[in-house]
Amino acid sequence: MNRRKFIQYSAGTCLALSSLRYAFAAVEEQRMRTGYISDKIYLQHHLAPDHPESPQRLIAVEKAMLDSGLLPQLEHLPLLTGVESYLYTIHTRQHVASIRNNYPGIHPVALAVVGGVLSAVDAVCQGRLRNAFCATRPPGHHADNTGREEGFCFYNAIAIAARYAQQKYKLEKILIIDWDYHHGNATEAAFYSDPGVLYFSTHDYLAYPGTGNPERKGEGAGLGYNINVHLDCDTTDTDIIHAFENRLVPAAKKFKPDMVLISAGFDSRVDDLLGCFNITDAGFEELTRIAMSLADEFCDGRIVSVLEGGYNVEGNASAVVHHVKTLLSFRA
Ligand SMILES: [Zn+2]
Structure with missing residues (x-):
């Protein structure tokens, strides 16, 4: 190769390498x-006229997200269809048949929640996105599998998502963080003897549904993989962050999750209609950062977060915006 050819060749290689670098970036x-x-x-x-679990909750979330300027920065994902078979990884045939028959208007909506959450799991587990909020x-x-509505709930999308990630993506260990004001009794029940799912819940044990006793730590092979933290009325940001740092973080570091799911209920926010905690939007930002640090340390940042409760319409919307803003921006 003469000098001119060598220079041309080198320039071509550099160009190819730099295009490759841009493509990777x-x-x-x-x-x-x-x-x-x-x-x-x-x-x-609509469960009933003037019911707190109303469409207004999401209308306010949409408006707040639009006003915040965050929407264009997010990747809008389509809902996955044909997901009914996944209900049975958590729910009994009787439960699903009963919901379909007794709540014919709600069954397709609750099923579409599962479709949305599983679509988010696909995007994150396939490495197309870092995290997602539903x-x-x-x-x-x-x-739970009672065949009825329980606490405004029909199908446990977060639990179905955990099973889906394990089965479809062969992820062994799923961490579920639940900061809703209420204890996620159905999530606890689904994984109570399962060491593949670490369930961590902060809640008011004295409130609905009356479960969430801190003494309940799992059973059999699942012993130690269920962590219930009771928090009193008037719980502050400092209190709940303390619980996350002292109870969640050490357990999660030992567990080393392959994916993090969040039951993001904002009825634990100050001024909620059903809750009595005083957590602020800044508090939820910090809880989000803690979850993200764990996900960054163990599983490439993989988080799917799903709205649960939150009944102060404006407060819930504001908390969602702060949570999503943190999901977008925080780097551990
Ligand atoms: Zn709740």
Whole structure:
């Protein structure tokens, strides 16, 4: 190779390498993005006139997200369809048949929540996105297999998502963080003897549904993988952050999750209609950062967060914006 050919060859190689670098950077930038699930179907169902679990909750979330300027920064994900078979990883045939027959208007909406959450799991587990938030309703973490609505819940999307990630993506260990004011009794029940799912819940043990005793730590192979933390009325940011730092972080570091799911209930926020905690938007930002630090340390930042409760319409919307803003921006 003469000198001129060598220079041409080198320049070509450099160009190819630099294009490759740009391509990798673009893929990495895409992977670091946050997904967002929202859909008009989630506005369809009404439990009763003036019920606190109302479509207004999500209408306010949509408006606050729009006003915040965050929406264009998010990757809007389509809902996954044909997901009914996944209900049975958590729910009994009798439960699903009973919901379909007794709540014909709600069954498709609750099923669409599962479709939204599983779509978010796909995007994150396939490495297309870093994390995702699902602005969905009805909530799910009280949906036990009773054949009825339980605590405004029908299908436990977060529990179904955990099983889906394990089965489809062969992820062994799922951490579920639940900061809703209420204890996620159905999530606890689904994984109570399962060492593959670490369930961590902060809640008011004295409130609905009366479960969540801190003495309940799992059973059999699942002993130690269920952590219930009772918090009193008037719990502050400092109190709940203390619980996360002292109870969640050491357990999660020992567990080393392959994925983090969040039951993001904002009825633990100050001025909620049903809750009595005083957690502020800054508090939820910090809880989000703690979850993200764990996800960054153990599982490439993989988080899917799903709305649960939150009944002060404006307060819930504000907390969602702060939570999603943190999911978008925080780097551990
Ligand atoms: Zn709740």
